[in-house]
Amino acid sequence: MSRLPPLSRRTLLRGLGAMMALPLLEGMRPGVARGASQAPVPRRFVAFYTPCGIHMAKWTPSGEGPDWSLTPTLASLAPVKDDVLVLGGLDNLPGRPDGDGHHAAATSAFLSCVKARKTEGANIRTGISMDQVLANAVGKATRFPSLELGIDPGKGIGNCDSGYACPYANNIAWAGPSTPVPKETQPRAAFERLFADFDPNVTQAELAKRRAYGLSIIDAVRDDAKALQGRLGTTDRRKLDEYFTGVRELELRVNAMAGAGPTCGTAVAPARTEDVREKTKAMLDLIVLAFQCDLTRTCTFMLGNARSQRVYSFLGLSGEHHAYSHHQKAQANYDALAKIDKWEVEQYAYLLQRMKGVQEEGGTLLDHSAVYFSSEIADGNMHEHRNLPILLAGRAGGALAPGRHVRYGGQPLANLYVSLLNMFGVPASTFGDDGTGPLTGLAG
Amino acid sequence: MAVAVWLLVGCDSSVPRARVLPGPDAGGPVDPLDALCRSESRDPGRVTLHRLNRAEYDNTVRDLLGDTGQPSQDFPPDDHGFGFDNNADVLSMSPLLMEKYSHAAERLVEAAWAKGTLRTCVLDPATPEPCARDLLRSFARRAWRRPVSAQEVEGLVGFIALARQHGDGPEVGVKLALRSVLVSPHFLFRVELDPAPASPRTHPISDVELASRLSYFLWSSMPDEALLKVAERGRLRDPVVLETQVRRMLADPKARALVDNFAGQWLYTRALDFAQPEARYGFDEPLRQAMREETRLLFQEFITGDHRLKDLLDAPFTYVNDRLATHYGLPPPGTDAMTRVSLEGHPERAGLFGKGALLTVTANADRTSPVKRGVWVLEQLLCKGPPPPPPNAGGLAPTVDPTLNIKERMRQHRVDPTCSGCHTLMDPLGFGLENFDPVGRWRLKEEGGAAVDPSGELPGGKVFNGVVEMRAVVKQDPDLSRCMTRHLLSYALGRGAEPSDRCNVHDIAQQAESRGGRLVDYILAIVRSDAFQQRGGDTEGPKP
Numbered sequence: 001m002s003r004l005p006p007l008s009r010r011t012l013l014r015g016l017g018a019m020m021a022l023p024l025l026e027g028m029r030p031g032v033a034r035g036a037s038q039a040p041v042p043r044r045f046v047a048f049y050t051p052c053g054i055h056m057a058k059w060t061p062s063g064e065g066p067d068w069s070l071t072p073t074l075a076s077l078a079p080v081k082d083d084v085l086v087l088g089g090l091d092n093l094p095g096r097p098d099g100d101g102h103h104a105a106a107t108s109a110f111l112s113c114v115k116a117r118k119t120e121g122a123n124i125r126t127g128i129s130m131d132q133v134l135a136n137a138v139g140k141a142t143r144f145p146s147l148e149l150g151i152d153p154g155k156g157i158g159n160c161d162s163g164y165a166c167p168y169a170n171n172i173a174w175a176g177p178s179t180p181v182p183k184e185t186q187p188r189a190a191f192e193r194l195f196a197d198f199d200p201n202v203t204q205a206e207l208a209k210r211r212a213y214g215l216s217i218i219d220a221v222r223d224d225a226k227a228l229q230g231r232l233g234t235t236d237r238r239k240l241d242e243y244f245t246g247v248r249e250l251e252l253r254v255n256a257m258a259g260a261g262p263t264c265g266t267a268v269a270p271a272r273t274e275d276v277r278e279k280t281k282a283m284l285d286l287i288v289l290a291f292q293c294d295l296t297r298t299c300t301f302m303l304g305n306a307r308s309q310r311v312y313s314f315l316g317l318s319g320e321h322h323a324y325s326h327h328q329k330a331q332a333n334y335d336a337l338a339k340i341d342k343w344e345v346e347q348y349a350y351l352l353q354r355m356k357g358v359q360e361e362g363g364t365l366l367d368h369s370a371v372y373f374s375s376e377i378a379d380g381n382m383h384e385h386r387n388l389p390i391l392l393a394g395r396a397g398g399a400l401a402p403g404r405h406v407r408y409g410g411q412p413l414a415n416l417y418v419s420l421l422n423m424f425g426v427p428a429s430t431f432g433d434d435g436t437g438p439l440t441g442l443a444g
Numbered sequence: 445m446a447v448a449v450w451l452l453v454g455c456d457s458s459v460p461r462a463r464v465l466p467g468p469d470a471g472g473p474v475d476p477l478d479a480l481c482r483s484e485s486r487d488p489g490r491v492t493l494h495r496l497n498r499a500e501y502d503n504t505v506r507d508l509l510g511d512t513g514q515p516s517q518d519f520p521p522d523d524h525g526f527g528f529d530n531n532a533d534v535l536s537m538s539p540l541l542m543e544k545y546s547h548a549a550e551r552l553v554e555a556a557w558a559k560g561t562l563r564t565c566v567l568d569p570a571t572p573e574p575c576a577r578d579l580l581r582s583f584a585r586r587a588w589r590r591p592v593s594a595q596e597v598e599g600l601v602g603f604i605a606l607a608r609q610h611g612d613g614p615e616v617g618v619k620l621a622l623r624s625v626l627v628s629p630h631f632l633f634r635v636e637l638d639p640a641p642a643s644p645r646t647h648p649i650s651d652v653e654l655a656s657r658l659s660y661f662l663w664s665s666m667p668d669e670a671l672l673k674v675a676e677r678g679r680l681r682d683p684v685v686l687e688t689q690v691r692r693m694l695a696d697p698k699a700r701a702l703v704d705n706f707a708g709q710w711l712y713t714r715a716l717d718f719a720q721p722e723a724r725y726g727f728d729e730p731l732r733q734a735m736r737e738e739t740r741l742l743f744q745e746f747i748t749g750d751h752r753l754k755d756l757l758d759a760p761f762t763y764v765n766d767r768l769a770t771h772y773g774l775p776p777p778g779t780d781a782m783t784r785v786s787l788e789g790h791p792e793r794a795g796l797f798g799k800g801a802l803l804t805v806t807a808n809a810d811r812t813s814p815v816k817r818g819v820w821v822l823e824q825l826l827c828k829g830p831p832p833p834p835p836n837a838g839g840l841a842p843t844v845d846p847t848l849n850i851k852e853r854m855r856q857h858r859v860d861p862t863c864s865g866c867h868t869l870m871d872p873l874g875f876g877l878e879n880f881d882p883v884g885r886w887r888l889k890e891e892g893g894a895a896v897d898p899s900g901e902l903p904g905g906k907v908f909n910g911v912v913e914m915r916a917v918v919k920q921d922p923d924l925s926r927c928m929t930r931h932l933l934s935y936a937l938g939r940g941a942e943p944s945d946r947c948n949v950h951d952i953a954q955q956a957e958s959r960g961g962r963l964v965d966y967i968l969a970i971v972r973s974d975a976f977q978q979r980g981g982d983t984e985g986p987k988p
């Protein structure tokens with residue numbers, strides 16, 4: 001059985017130990033030590049999804065280009081205004097459902113720009129998501145090709161959205177047309193996955209042995225699965241293929257174990273909680289930490305699942321998010337939505353400020369990143385798939401010129417993804433159902 | 445032909461055939477499905493390779509290793525389909541999950557080894573193989589829910605040699621083997637083999653596969669020794685043995701899984717954990733807890749009790765403690781413990797529609813929702829879900845005159861022709877529950893001060909006034925029994941009941957009702973059915 005060589009970035013990780021002694025939730029000290037011999041600072045990507053659309057009247061800035069003003073909903077972006085692009089007029093028409101099911105269909109198309117097949121059952125089909133295309137291209141360089149995080153574990157009752165199966169509503173990351181990539185919704189579990197493997201007191205010999213044992217188990221179960229393969233029908237084999245993919249990835253992890261990791265394990269793990277504010281903050285902190293440690297370069301984050309019925313009682317609201325989003329032009333509903341939207345943007349602004357606070361060679365972590373924010377729809381009442389509420393922050397290592405409000409007047413969202421992929425060195429010229437080429441105007 | 449097979453497998457000979465499949469001369473209204481299903485051949489359908497969901501994983505390691513630490517709480521959430529999170533089609537495997545399984549396996553084996561329960565013999569350092577062979581054969585058989593081949597056992601024993609190469613003793617090798625058993629596809633999936641994978645032919649599943657279907661249906665867990673033994677001896681398809689096993693399993697505390705996983709999702713009560721009613725309703729954790737327990741205990745009584753399943757709608761008893769009784773306006777039993785009480789004199793509280801858990805999860809956080817409640821009755825009890833609303837439809841606009849009662853305010857839905865079709869179906873059933881506030885307290889006045897009007901008229905002209913009359917209408921609906929069957933069958937199989945299952949559903953419902961209509965009768969009718977005992981061919985055809 002072929003074994004991949006140990007990953008070379010491990011050398012890089014050795015330099016990170018000192019920083020990691022800080023408690024996780026109290027902010028990272030800027031100034032990560034990077035060895036002189038390192039490759040250029042990597043570019044990172046985040047997709048930040050928020051459900052049920054945005055009340056656009058209070059979102060859309062006045063002014064264009066570099067002369068634009070923050071609206072009430074965007075007010076919390078003030079400290080990072082020069083790091084943010086507001087992009088208007090982008091449409092994701094593949095997100096339109098057959099009949100109803102706007103939230104699920106548009107959520108599965110959020111990063112894939114592929115129309116989902118309307119089904120509750122076995123033949124789920126959408127497209128590979130942009131973050132996973134990216135992970136396939138750049139993910140081999142890091143311990144985790146991508147990270148998928150979220151807040152909402154789902155209630156597990158009823159149907160998710162008008163004949164669309166729940167995976168469409170609960171996942172924005174898709175490894176392939178029928179393979180959603182599940183997200184972690186408990187910060188503590190995500191933390192342990194990222195860091196608990198690393199034990200600074202373990203000897204190299206012990207690590208080598210653990211690795212050998214781990215790989216032997218993998219060999220054994222892979223043989224089990226191979227023996228099964230020929231005795232199953234097509235749909236069952238598809239599930240078994242998912243298993244093989246899991247085993248292959250596990251093998252990469254086990255292989256990586258032999259090297260010394262970052263001593264990130266000494267950071268303080270977040271407490272188990274269901275408070276959405278604490279969970280969100282902890283998840284966003286984890287994203288920053290994972291980037292700092294170069295454990296991954298691509299991350300998706302779902303602030304809620306499609307058609308979220310969360311009650312924002314801490315904002316003084318008593319109704320459910322989805323119910324408010326069908327505002328019926330009632331002022332009270334607009335006001336409630338604006339409060340929720342503002343809170344959502346505050347979370348995004350927090351992430352940006354944390355990233356801006358991390359110094360790397362040649363700039364901040366934010367300078368080296370593209371941090372994308374949007375919802376599956378624009379106006380929730382009409383399930384509008386045009387003129388989506390889009391923010392794009394960071395400089396992507398120089399590929400983005402932020403600090404502007406750009407209006408596109410109706411271009412496919414997929415073209416933004418073509419551009420982003422290109423920024424990360426992925427030579428795409430089309431994407432999804434309707435992406436025709438890169439979007440102009442992002443680099444200024 | 446298919447009907448004959450079904451009668452053979454599915455029927456106890458003491459039951460007169462006419463009661464199972466009544467002919468047109470059996471009296472009463474003729475159901476058009478009767479005639480259709482007499483001639484229609486049965487497709488048992490095909491259950492996709494089923495990954496253990498979180499509850500199944502936790503219960504399985506509990507029964508296999510005695511570990512009750514619920515390792516799945518750190519696993520990513522399972523998706524659900526057709527209303528259940530045991531739907532095999534949407535239970536994906538992912539690299540993240542694989543990693544969690546691997547970690548869990550290591551931790552579980554270490555913990556179990558430390559307890560000593562797995563060490564059934566002594567591993568002689570010089571020749572550990574004989575003991576290891578016994579121990580691993582027995583463990584793998586239980587974990588994989590089937591007999592294990594000698595070759596498979598030797599593969600596991602091979603870990604001892606590996607450990608030796610690295611200077612470790614036989615214990616280390618055995619623990620590695622145990623870990624590999626727990627991340628093997630045979631453990632993580634419920635494997636059902638196809639004798640001829642490329643053939644579209646229907647075939648019976650094996651006896652041990654049937655044992656697993658049964659135990660994951662009733663227990664959300666692995667078969668125990670008694671069930672596995674019966675299956676290995678090829679006796680499980682004997683109708684008497686099968687019925688004995690089902691009754692035994694339902695009497696076991698592990699059948700609590702049916703309450704948590706089937707009823708919790710069918711009746712939506714699982715959503716109670718997430719309910720956030722407005723502070724002014726005085727909803728708090730003790731109340732949430734009492735409501736949850738009430739529904740659990742009620743359903744629990746239906747698992748082994750002598751009640752007809754349909755009586756869930758108007759069962760004249762419930763379980764309350766002082767807090768919940770006060771909340772309901774019932775005499776407090778004088779204890780904090782949940783106590784069975786009669787609902788004589790309180791007919792409005794009888795059955796599901798009087799239960800706080802259900803009434804809370806089908807209300808908005810800040811007001812009742814006749815639409816949500818109506819849709820719940822239609823979808824979960826009658827399987828007559830309305831089509832989805834048009835895109836610009838939404839919640840009730842709050843600008844409407846609050847002194848009008850909700851029924852008058854909602855009249856606007858039915859004025860608009862695009863809305864009226866569905867709302868004349870959904871709303872009345874919800875209006876029947878309007879005497880219950882968003883947390884299930886009885887009320888005669890709405891919050892705005894208007895008098896509650898709990899009357900309704902259903903399409904077809906049936907009228908009712910209040911919850912007691914409304915639930916009588918629902919209980920008499922001929923679709924109730926088939927709908928309960930449909931949900932139970934979806935859950936039992938871990939696949940959605942498709943349109944092609946209509947005769948499966950029809951037959952099961954008829955058989956269950958003819959035998960008394962208890963939950964156990966439904967369960968028995970399901971486990972006797974072709975859908976449960978057989979497996980359709982792969983309609984997608986052979987892989988190129």
